[in-house]
Amino acid sequence: MMLVFIRLLPFGVALVLLLLTAAAYWQTRRRYLLVWSVVWGIATAYYLAQVVVVASAPEITARDSFERLGIVATSLGWARSVGLWVGARALAHRPISRRGGTLVGVCSVLWIAVATTLMGLPQAATVTRLGYGCAFLAAAAALLLPRPQTLVLAFAGGALLLLGIQGIVSNWLIMDVTGNIVSSWLSNTLMLAAGLAVLGRLLDEERELATARSRELATANARLAELDRMKSDFVSMVSHELRTPLGLIKGYVGTLLRRDAPLDEATREEFLQVIDEETDRLTELVTNLLDMSRIEAGTLRVDRRPTPLARLLADCADRLRAREPDRALYLDVPSALPPVLADERRIAQVVDNLLTNAVRYSPEATPIVLGARAVDGGVEVRVVDQGIGIPADKQDQVFEKFFRANASDTRRFAGTGLGLTICRGIVEAHGGTIWVQSEPGRGSTFAFHIPLAQEACCEPT
Numbered sequence: 001m002m003l004v005f006i007r008l009l010p011f012g013v014a015l016v017l018l019l020l021t022a023a024a025y026w027q028t029r030r031r032y033l034l035v036w037s038v039v040w041g042i043a044t045a046y047y048l049a050q051v052v053v054v055a056s057a058p059e060i061t062a063r064d065s066f067e068r069l070g071i072v073a074t075s076l077g078w079a080r081s082v083g084l085w086v087g088a089r090a091l092a093h094r095p096i097s098r099r100g101g102t103l104v105g106v107c108s109v110l111w112i113a114v115a116t117t118l119m120g121l122p123q124a125a126t127v128t129r130l131g132y133g134c135a136f137l138a139a140a141a142a143l144l145l146p147r148p149q150t151l152v153l154a155f156a157g158g159a160l161l162l163l164g165i166q167g168i169v170s171n172w173l174i175m176d177v178t179g180n181i182v183s184s185w186l187s188n189t190l191m192l193a194a195g196l197a198v199l200g201r202l203l204d205e206e207r208e209l210a211t212a213r214s215r216e217l218a219t220a221n222a223r224l225a226e227l228d229r230m231k232s233d234f235v236s237m238v239s240h241e242l243r244t245p246l247g248l249i250k251g252y253v254g255t256l257l258r259r260d261a262p263l264d265e266a267t268r269e270e271f272l273q274v275i276d277e278e279t280d281r282l283t284e285l286v287t288n289l290l291d292m293s294r295i296e297a298g299t300l301r302v303d304r305r306p307t308p309l310a311r312l313l314a315d316c317a318d319r320l321r322a323r324e325p326d327r328a329l330y331l332d333v334p335s336a337l338p339p340v341l342a343d344e345r346r347i348a349q350v351v352d353n354l355l356t357n358a359v360r361y362s363p364e365a366t367p368i369v370l371g372a373r374a375v376d377g378g379v380e381v382r383v384v385d386q387g388i389g390i391p392a393d394k395q396d397q398v399f400e401k402f403f404r405a406n407a408s409d410t411r412r413f414a415g416t417g418l419g420l421t422i423c424r425g426i427v428e429a430h431g432g433t434i435w436v437q438s439e440p441g442r443g444s445t446f447a448f449h450i451p452l453a454q455e456a457c458c459e460p461t
Contacts, residue, residue, distance in 0.1 A: 011047035013188045017195035018044050024202055032090035036198050039083035043191075046076040071116050074128055078111055081135030084160065084194075088139040091201055092146055092153060129167055136164030152204050156197030163190040241285050245278035288418045292401065295425035302343040302429045306453035309372060309379055310337045312344055316351040317370055324359055332371035340379050341453040342430055350423045350434075354383040354446045357419065362387030362443065375449070378432065382447035389440040398436055399424040423448070 018040035025033035049072075082104060089096055096104070111131055118127055143157030166186055252271040255261055263271075294300040310333050317331050340347075351370070358368045366386040373380055390398060397403050401421045427434045427448045438444035 008051055009185070010188050010191065011044065011051050013192050013195075014040050014043040014047050017192070020199060021195070024199060028202065028206075030202060030205070032087070032093075033198070033202065035083075035090040036087045036195075039080065039087045040195065042076060042083050043080040046080050049076060071112065074115055075112055077128065077132060078108060078115075078135075081132040082108060085135055085139040085142060087198070088142040088156070088160065091156065091198060092143055094142065094146065129170075133164045133167035136160050136167060140164060150201075150204060152197055152200040155200070156194050159190045159193040159197060163187060163194070166190065238285070238289075242282070245281045248278045249275050288422060291422045291425070292418050295422065295429075300425055300429050302346050302426065304341045304343055304430060306339045307342040307344045307347070308337075309333075309340050309342070309347075309381070310335065312348055313351060313370060313372060313381065316348055316355060319352065320355045320359070320368075326364065327359060328367035329355075330367055330369045332369055334373065337372055337379060338374055339453040340450050342450055343426075346426045347430070347450070350426050350448065351381065351383070353419045353423050357446070358383050358385035358387065358444075361385065366443075374452070378449050378451040380447055380449045382445055384443065384445045386443040389442055389444055390436065390438040391440055395436055395438055399434065420446075 018037060021033055021040055022037045024030075025037050086096060086104075115128060115131075137160075140157045140161035140163075143153050143160065252275050256263070256268065256271055291300065313333050314331065317329055320327070320329055355368065355370065362368065362385040369382075369384040371382050371384070399420045401418065403417050403421075424434050427450065430450045432448055432450035434446070434448035436444055436446050
């Protein structure tokens with residue numbers, strides 16, 4: 001009966017580990033937990049076979065039980081041992097390749113053939129236990145050799161290493177009942193430690209996942225706070241941008257309507273010119289808001305046609321020179337620039353916006369360059385200024401909605417922070433990209449790339 005108790009103990013440990021690991025896999029669906037559930041299932045079947053054999057013949061010795069187990073139960077033991085090696089690799093996230101799986105299969109067939117040949121001989125138990133011990137050592141090596149190691153992997157590898165050493169050493173010892181009990185207790189303790197280490201790995205991963213999610217939430221909260229601030233700034237800027245021209249228009253119109261106001265023709269013309277300019281400013285603001293809403297809704301319409309970009313850029317340059325006659329503007333556009341597939345009005349809107357920003361954020365005495373070149377199956381357009389520049393940590397944000405740099409140098413400039421966002425939406429609607437290169441105090445280069453025109457004419461999108 002003592003031998004039955006000795007065999008019941010590992011069966012109970014394997015069954016408990018099977019239930020715990022299977023439950024963990026059911027909740028998390030981690031692949032390595034599935035592998036270890038199969039391993040503990042095979043181990044449970046193996047130890048159950050030992051219990052049945054010993055219970056059916058209480059008088060047999062431990063060595064005799066190997067002969068009574070038969071080749072099927074012995075093969076289960078081998079499968080358990082190889083499964084520990086497979087599980088160790090899965091635990092270390094080092095899955096077995098197809099070639100490695102084939103090699104393991106060949107070795108298993110050879111081992112079963114040898115075990116079958118030796119069945120009934122005195123050497124059968126020795127060879128069987130040596131095979132199991134070598135598999136335990138291979139499992140330990142799979143966990144201990146890779147770098148870097150975690151504490152859980154080192155603990156599991158150490159338990160498997162001791163399990164392999166204990167299995168090999170005990171094979172050469174002649175032990176009485178007490179020795180068998182101690183040996184069984186030691187092997188089961190080590191097996192339980194390895195099984196708990198597998199579950200410890202899951203706890204480690206859950207902790208790492210929780211930490212990562214906590215960081216993501218902190219980042220998201222910070223981003224939401226920044227967006228809230230940017231929206232508040234946007235509302236304030238839009239209010240200012242609306243109030244200023246409306247106030248000017250109302251003031252000048254009120255003066256013009258006064259019959260008692262002595263206004264000569266030149267003064268009236270000046271007032272009307274201011275009203276016209278401020279009306280254009282309001283129209284531009286409303287147009288930007290409408291374009292932004294279309295971009296966000298995905299309904300921005302671009303009528304892409306083969307367009308001679310050289311002429312378009314020249315027209316943009318002429319408009320800027322008319323508005324800023326004292327500003328030096330250099331046009332660097334080759335005469336043989338190929339046509340692009342573009343909505344002429346929308347691309348002109350992008351270029352005008354980039355030129356306006358270059359004027360706004362650079363000193364009056366510095367020149368601006370508007371250039372273009374054919375590259376990578378498209379045309380790259382660039383606007384270069386020698387203005388205040390953009391800090392490196394802000395360059396990824398300049399195309400975002402509501403963005404306004406915090407630097408005091410830029411707060412004095414008017415604007416809603418929608419212009420570059422609209423530019424990005426228009427360029428991306430053309431299948432292109434837009435970017436910025438800048439260095440604080442030395443200026444910025446805004447550039448975009450759109451594809452060349454194809455021979456076939458494209459439909460509006």
